[in-house]
Amino acid sequence: MDHNQTTGAAGESYPSTRRIQRLSGHLSPSEHVHPSIPPQLRLQACARVNLEVDTEKLSVYMRGKHRELQDKVYEYFNSKPELQTPLEISKDDHRELCMRQLLGLVREGGIRPFRHVFDDPGKYFALLEAIGSVDMSLGIKMGVQYSLWGGSVINLGTKRHRDKYFDAIDSVEYPGCFAMTELHHGSNVQGLQTVAKFDPLTDEFVIDTPNDGAIKWWIGNAAVHGKFATVFARLILPTHDARGTTDMGVHAFIVPIRDMKTHQTLPGIEIQDCGHKIGLNGVDNGALRFCSVRIPRENLLNRFGDVSRDGKYTSSLPTINKRFAATLGELVGGRVGLAYSSVGVLKIAVTVAIRYSLLRQQFGPPKQPEVSILDYQSHQHKLMPMLASTYAFHFATLHLVEKYSEMKKTHDDQLVSDVHALSAGLKAYITSYTAKSLSACREACGGHGYAAVNRFGSLRNDHDIFQTFEGDNTVLLQQVAADLLKQYKEKFQGGTLAVTWNYLRESMNTYLSQPNPVTARWEGEDHLRDPKFQLDAFRYRTSRLLQSAAVRLKKHTKTLGSFGAWNRCLNHLLTLGETHIESVILAKFIEAVQRCPDPSTQAALKLVCDLYALERIWKDIGTYRNVDYMAPNKAKAIHKLTEYLSFLVRNVARELVDAFDLPDHVTRAPIAMKSDAYSHYTQYVGF
């Protein structure tokens, strides 16, 4: 491992005999031990080249509490070929099939996801992941029904709404929509323009679309199936002053949109079909325009604000902004679900890409058999850090689900704010990573990766929008940065930091001192694979970015105002948000390694965790070098070790993907079948 592209000269750390031993180790990987690893680490810390991974043990450690529930979903669809989505299906047929899939699952398969939204979110997210792997359209259709439409009714409403709607939402008797986004406003929810004006004469709200920019757009379940919609609109109340009305800000209202019996669109409501999307065409997204649509006063979802018979507003929360925050705060579950499901998509893609890369042989030494393409350094470079990231994200999202479930039970304020930023950050970071990885996996599988049956196309097209809905990733990362800056200010005002950012207390002090010129040169493998070094490096970067962002924002605010200053620092703030999330992911991965009870499983996870950490550090090496946190020799050593760890992970790559425990009828790609993949593929096309 002497990749000299940065210095040109050969590394001379090892005597030449050792070097040769290592070199030949690369060619016949199972026979040699990496000589630079101290003996005490060889058995213990997983660095042996001939590491053995017990897939079953690793799988048990990974798959969590809800695997049986997921298997029930897999089995249901496996037993119903007529409910499986074919490769070619028209938009309209796909929408009908998707509805049949949902009804089948709920009414025949005995899966009732709605209650889990409230009583056990972990179960709900596990269901969502499994259902999404059958057809992502179905996962999203289910999310619209239970998390968005159902969740808004229950979380933003009160007992009267629960009593009236819960059972019929649960059974899909009341299919519904979540009508927040408008043509002109997506991210800026406070800018929505639809109005709901209270009419005291009739005790009704009158819903109107004041201009075409306010048409509700992309509303799932609206084009075909929805009977109701939770409509977000500005609440307008009559006043007795000269203005005549007052705008109370965005509130949510239940609006019936189609007749329960005839399914005709109700008067005053115009619904158009948003048409074909890049993916998720099983979901019927529609656009809604309202013209004087009247709904009874009790259709206001009144948990955070209510209107009395005589048009008076009451709320337990003092300001429009606080009520708005509370309303949106109830919706973070969607982000948790997307982060979690995105890891599920990544697992399928990584499994297909790695199994095929082990199978596929191309070129080789002269007069010798061809080698697996996963034996190429370049292919390891493409896929092994991705495999490591998949493991990292797995543990991070499990942690997120735990925190979220705890929050739903305790409603602890600090936890609420913590989960808000963490779900925003993990959703943004993971879905962006998965989106890029799906393309990389396709490309890594060459021409056969381009066959629709091998999954990358539909996974990519369906998953793509994960980066946008439930919060645009660029906007969400800014929420993370904003939260960090808030924490940072509070620290300097003597307050306490939320648990997730607690590390900032310590590392901010480290940051204020100069980097240590001695440790900046340490390059031994034991040091580089020490979790303390890795975590310190991640956190150092975040702390520096945080401190410098605070300084820059303060300065620019004076001349540009807060909006201008924020925009001037925007790239910086996005990097800050990302690095913080990476720090959290690494911390959770390290904990998961340390918690693992079985030594050989722990060794495998440690190897994967080291690759995750060092590859990330190498990708940001310019930053570390610029402040001399790492000297050139250390940078080079990290690069070499990253390549070597990719090579080690490659040797257990099959076991690592097998541990995701995805049955062949879930991965489905012929080129990734556990045995006889090429035969499955030739049979598929008719030979």
Add this chain to the structure above:
Amino acid sequence: MDHNQTTGAAGESYPSTRRIQRLSGHLSPSEHVHPSIPPQLRLQACARVNLEVDTEKLSVYMRGKHRELQDKVYEYFNSKPELQTPLEISKDDHRELCMRQLLGLVREGGIRPFRHVFDDPGKYFALLEAIGSVDMSLGIKMGVQYSLWGGSVINLGTKRHRDKYFDAIDSVEYPGCFAMTELHHGSNVQGLQTVAKFDPLTDEFVIDTPNDGAIKWWIGNAAVHGKFATVFARLILPTHDARGTTDMGVHAFIVPIRDMKTHQTLPGIEIQDCGHKIGLNGVDNGALRFCSVRIPRENLLNRFGDVSRDGKYTSSLPTINKRFAATLGELVGGRVGLAYSSVGVLKIAVTVAIRYSLLRQQFGPPKQPEVSILDYQSHQHKLMPMLASTYAFHFATLHLVEKYSEMKKTHDDQLVSDVHALSAGLKAYITSYTAKSLSACREACGGHGYAAVNRFGSLRNDHDIFQTFEGDNTVLLQQVAADLLKQYKEKFQGGTLAVTWNYLRESMNTYLSQPNPVTARWEGEDHLRDPKFQLDAFRYRTSRLLQSAAVRLKKHTKTLGSFGAWNRCLNHLLTLGETHIESVILAKFIEAVQRCPDPSTQAALKLVCDLYALERIWKDIGTYRNVDYMAPNKAKAIHKLTEYLSFLVRNVARELVDAFDLPDHVTRAPIAMKSDAYSHYTQYVGF
């Protein structure tokens, strides 16, 4: 511009009054001049904030010689609504439509691309780009017919083939296939297993598929329309020794696959449909299995090797490897076409994304109107370097087409080798970049980017395979690296370098000396925007990578053999290939700026070129920092200037995309119409 994320302290290069001037300049961009620019550059080198771009002049400079031909294609399809591909179409219908589009264009539209493959490749590639923008399936179908099937017959055959096939290929009376790839062999063409055994008794070749791995796979035009195929197979000749036969290596043969009248598959040939692909479903890819299929001896495409009536082999080329290289060398035109068309795809995507980002407003300063999302620093960071790269690639591929056309005329050996590496490198680099950018553009357009009608989905799905076919990008970049290493060796053996790599002669010497500690600290804008500094930096990096790769390969070859050594250095070699191509792209861009006759157009191009150069340098800043080629202050200055140039380019972004001169009926996305985009969009869904 004081992005301190790497140092934390505020930059203090400018007096505070100037600073305020600059800061306010960002808010009202057209009123201020960037104060750090020396007066002599303000008018001359495009650095003025209120730069004015004359779209018409820029467009004339950009669009090249063949615009009229392209307009003829656009007009033909614009006048034929029944030939336009709808958003939803079944695979089978799409294939039929695609064939009708091709026949219409050729027989009714008066476009005859085939002759241009030989007499004026520039025209052919311009046609390919225009046709691909109508429907990429049609572009590829045309490429299969004329460049692959037709090109192989004419380039690998001799007069007898030209006389017999040219006219019928031209008129699509003989639709044909290019049957090279097999199930088990794509990149490794020399590993193909299909055999063509000469039978002297009947004066025929007998084509056989010896095992399922040798089934011809992904063969365009095979599933439905093809009458013939150029089949690549190992030529087996009888010998009079004990072995009985000898393998002469891979040769190309014309094999009729379907009956001219009945269209029935001919005896001994089994054709299956490869089925749905991620994109390009208008192209009918099939799989072919041969069982003792007999073809006359004259069906051998015998330009580089022939078999006589008595089974004797003759060739003007001495070895199997040389004949193989000559055969494949005739096929580089495909790569030129893909690189060129990929830029065409990128132009459409960038146009749609930028027009919409100017239109779309979201958030803004308190109590003020919302701002265009392209006013956000993060959005500029996403799209402005991409726009700069599009310009860079435009000039690079024009250069490639010129070199290719020259090569087809002169057959100069050095030019052949130069074009071979250049086409491989540009195809790999540009198609990878475009693939990533298509995803970034979709994401930059948020939810409305996910509407199928807005193009990103079909562009991405259709373009995706550009990274794989006509040579897997990872393999192609290795060819660039291998060529550089060959040139490097020849240099040290006193030989001459090919024109494109000529710079290596000079910069290799620079490389051997230590970086200059004085210039490593220079951070002035005039220095950073000096093309000499930029090109030196690019070339320095390539030279270092080349020299260190040569050293490492030599060392490892001793212990690992050449295959093992190559693999050990593979990531390094791929980076080498990429950086070399980047050097070529920058050099051609700088030349194009210098050649531009109109001063204000030149100024706009210079701005874009600077952004391209500096953003690339910043992305590789770790490498430069590691060898102290650039000091931390310079690294920081480059980062700041890159953000500032993105801001400047944003101010002329509309004009820069308008200069691509794509009519609305070519971009087609409602959200990117030149006026009233939102109305086009609401009308599209039915309002």
